Amino acid sequence: MNSISRRKFLKITGFSVGAAAAVTALNPLVKGANKLNQQKLKGIQKIPTYCDICFWKCGAIAYLKDGELWKIEGNPLDPLSKGRLCPRGTGGIGAVKDPDRLRSPxxxxxxxxxxxxxxxxxxxxxxxxxxxxxxxxxxxxxxxxxxxxxxxxxxxxxxxxxxxxxxxxxxxxxxQCRGPRDVGFELTFGESIGSPERTDIENSKCIVLIGSHLGENMHNTQVQEFADAVQKDAAIIVVDPRFSVAASKAKYYLPIKPGTDIALLLAWMNVIVSEKLYHQEFVTKYGFGFEQFAAEISQYTPEWAYPETGIDPDLIRKTARTMAMYKPASLIHPGRHATWYGDDAQRSRAIALLNALLGNWGAKGGFFTPVSFSxxxxxxxxxxxxxxxxxxxxxxxxxxxxxxxxxxxxxxxxxxxxxxxxxxxxxxxxxxxxxxxxxxxxxxxxxxxxxxxxxxxxxxxxxxxxxxxxxxVYLERYDDLHMSANKTPFVGIRQPVV
CATH class of the missing domain: 3.40.50.740 (Rossmann fold)
Structure with a gap:
C-alpha cells in the first residue's frame, strides 16, 4: 500500500471537502478571489524588521491595518524564518499592547x-x-x-x-547557557558552532538529539528542518529521560539515566572506533592524536556503559552503527542550554568528538560551513x-x-x-x-x-x-544590524513599525 504523508492528506481532504460542498460554485469563487484579496489589502502596510522574542532573531514582517499593528509574520526572504514564525514570534504584538508594560521611569x-x-x-x-x-x-x-x-x-x-x-x-x-558547549567545540574543531548553530538538519539522514527538544523549544529554522527530515524518513535517535515530542518521532528512543550522557557518548565512540566505522579519510586528514584516543576509548564498552546509563548494550551498538551508516550526513545535535551537571564542557567535547568521527564538519547533512562577510x-x-x-x-x-x-x-x-x-x-x-x-x-x-x-x-x-x-519594545525601535554567517549570508534591519 502506498504511504501518504499527513501534509498530503490534509491537502487532499481539504480540497475534497471544498469540492463536495460547492463544486458548482468553484469557478466564480476562483475568479473573485483576486478581487476579494485586493479589497482586503486596502489600508494594509507591511514593514520588515526582525524578531527579538528569542536569540534566533527571525526576519519578520509587521502588518499595520489603518495605522494600527495588526499581525506579524515571517519574512519569506529571511533564511532563518523562511517566511514562518513560531507562536512566540507571532505573539510579539502582545508585547506592544501589554497592559503591564512599564510606562515611565x-x-x-x-x-x-x-x-x-x-x-x-x-x-x-x-x-x-x-x-x-x-x-x-x-x-x-x-x-x-x-x-x-x-x-x-x-x-x-x-x-x-x-x-x-x-x-x-x-x-x-x-x-549559564551556551558557554560550555562553545568551549567543547572550540577545543575540538578550533571554532564554536555559532548562534544559531550551523546544523544542516534539512540534509541529515541521521539526527541524534541528546536532551534537545526540537518541536518544543521553538528554535525556528531547526524545527522546520527537523519536520522536513522526519517527512523524508531520516533516522531519528533521541536520548532523554523524558519522552519528548521529538522522541515520539524517533526510530530509537534511549531513556537514559540523568547525568550519564558522557558514558553513553564514550560507548558510542568505542563501537565506532573498534568496528572501524569512523570516517577514515576525515580522521586521517584532520585528526590529531587518534591512536592515543583509540587506545583510551577501548575500555568504554557498551557493557561498561550499561550499569551507568541503563541503556542495553545491544541498543548502544545498534544506534552507533546507524549513525555511522549514514556518515557524513549524520549529525549529533550540539544542543543549547547546555549547563546541566557541572561536566558540561566535557560532555560537549564528547559530542564534538563523536561528530568528528562521523566526518560531518563542513559536510552536507552535518555542520555546514557558513558564508561569512563583513x-x-x-x-x-x-x-x-x-x-x-x-x-x-x-x-x-x-x-x-x-x-x-x-x-x-x-x-x-x-x-x-x-x-x-x-x-x-x-x-x-x-x-x-x-x-x-x-x-x-x-x-x-x-x-x-x-x-x-x-x-x-x-x-x-x-x-x-x-x-x-x-x-x-523591539517593534518600536532601531537596533544594530543583524548580520549572520549562514548558508546564505544576509543582513537584517530592525526598525520601528509603530
Whole structure:
C-alpha cells in the first residue's frame, strides 16, 4: 500500500471537502478571489524588521491595518524564518499592547526589597543616575560600574557605559547557557558552532538529539528542518529521560539515566572506533592524536556503559552503527542550554568528538560551513583606556572562557576583590532567576550604591532596583544590524513599525 504523508492528506481532504460542498460554485469563487484579496489589502502596510522574542532573531514582517499593528509574520526572504514564525514570534504584538508594560521611569522611595516607587520624568531619572555614577567614579573609579545584558538591544547602553569608562560587561547566556558547549567545540574543531548553530538538519539522514527538544523549544529554522527530515524518513535517535515530542518521532528512543550522557557518548565512540566505522579519510586528514584516543576509548564498552546509563548494550551498538551508516550526513545535535551537571564542557567535547568521527564538519547533512562577510562598523569614538583589568575571571580560573563570567562579577560585588563593584546596570535579563543561587545575587545587590534596570515589563530583579527605566519594545525601535554567517549570508534591519 502506498504511504501518504499527513501534509498530503490534509491537502487532499481539504480540497475534497471544498469540492463536495460547492463544486458548482468553484469557478466564480476562483475568479473573485483576486478581487476579494485586493479589497482586503486596502489600508494594509507591511514593514520588515526582525524578531527579538528569542536569540534566533527571525526576519519578520509587521502588518499595520489603518495605522494600527495588526499581525506579524515571517519574512519569506529571511533564511532563518523562511517566511514562518513560531507562536512566540507571532505573539510579539502582545508585547506592544501589554497592559503591564512599564510606562515611565521609576525611582525607589524605600529600602531595597520593598517595591515602593514614585514615577518621575526622564530628566529626573537621568539626573539621579548621573549623580550616582559621578560619585562612584570619584570614589572607586569607572570600572566599578558593571553591566549585565541579554539581547542585541543592550548595545546602545553598553557604548554609553564604555564612554563612562566601564569595562565589566557580562551576559548570563554564556556561562549559564551556551558557554560550555562553545568551549567543547572550540577545543575540538578550533571554532564554536555559532548562534544559531550551523546544523544542516534539512540534509541529515541521521539526527541524534541528546536532551534537545526540537518541536518544543521553538528554535525556528531547526524545527522546520527537523519536520522536513522526519517527512523524508531520516533516522531519528533521541536520548532523554523524558519522552519528548521529538522522541515520539524517533526510530530509537534511549531513556537514559540523568547525568550519564558522557558514558553513553564514550560507548558510542568505542563501537565506532573498534568496528572501524569512523570516517577514515576525515580522521586521517584532520585528526590529531587518534591512536592515543583509540587506545583510551577501548575500555568504554557498551557493557561498561550499561550499569551507568541503563541503556542495553545491544541498543548502544545498534544506534552507533546507524549513525555511522549514514556518515557524513549524520549529525549529533550540539544542543543549547547546555549547563546541566557541572561536566558540561566535557560532555560537549564528547559530542564534538563523536561528530568528528562521523566526518560531518563542513559536510552536507552535518555542520555546514557558513558564508561569512563583513560590513563597515559604526564609527564609535575611541574610549579611554582602562587602568584596571576585568574582574570576572580572577586568577584565570576559567582559562577557556571566551566571554565574561556573570557570577564572577557577582562574587566581586560581594567581596570587593580584586576591586569594588558599586553600580549595576541590568538590561533585559532577570538576574534573580538567570543566575544560580538567588541569595548570593541579593547579597551582592545590598552592596551596591546604584542599580538601574532597563526592561519592557516589571520583573523580580526590577523589584530590587534603585531606578527602573522603561525600554521600547523591539517593534518600536532601531537596533544594530543583524548580520549572520549562514548558508546564505544576509543582513537584517530592525526598525520601528509603530
Amino acid at each position: 521609576l525611582i525607589r522611595t524605600k529600602e531595597r526589597g520593598q517595591e515602593v516607587w514614585k514615577e518621575v520624568t526622564w530628566n529626573e531619572a537621568l539626573d539621579f543616575i548621573a549623580n550616582k555614577m559621578n560619585l562612584i567614579k570619584e570614589k572607586y573609579g569607572p570600572e566599578s560600574v558593571a553591566m549585565f545584558a541579554h539581547g542585541i538591544g543592550g548595545n546602545f547602553l553598553k557604548h554609553t557605559l564604555k564612554a563612562y569608562g566601564a569595562i565589566n560587561f557580562a551576559a548570563p547566556s554564556f556561562a 560590513l563597515p562598523g559604526y564609527p564609535y569614538p575611541d574610549y579611554q583606556k582602562p587602568t584596571k583589568e576585568k574582574l570576572d575571571n580572577p586568577d584565570n580560573k576559567y582559562p577557556f572562557a571566551s566571554e565574561e563570567i556573570t557570577t564572577g562579577i557577582r562574587e566581586a560585588t560581594i567581596t570587593g576583590k580584586p576591586y569594588q563593584i558599586k553600580g549595576w546596570f541590568v538590561y533585559a535579563t532577570n538576574l534573580i532567576h538567570a543566575l544560580p543561587n538567588e541569595e548570593e545575587t541579593i547579597k551582592a545587590i545590598q552592596n551596591l550604591d546604584l542599580m538601574v534596570v532597563v526592561d519592557v515589563i516589571p520583573s523580580e530583579i526590577a523589584g530590587w532596583a534603585d531606578v527602573v527605566l522603561p525600554e521600547a
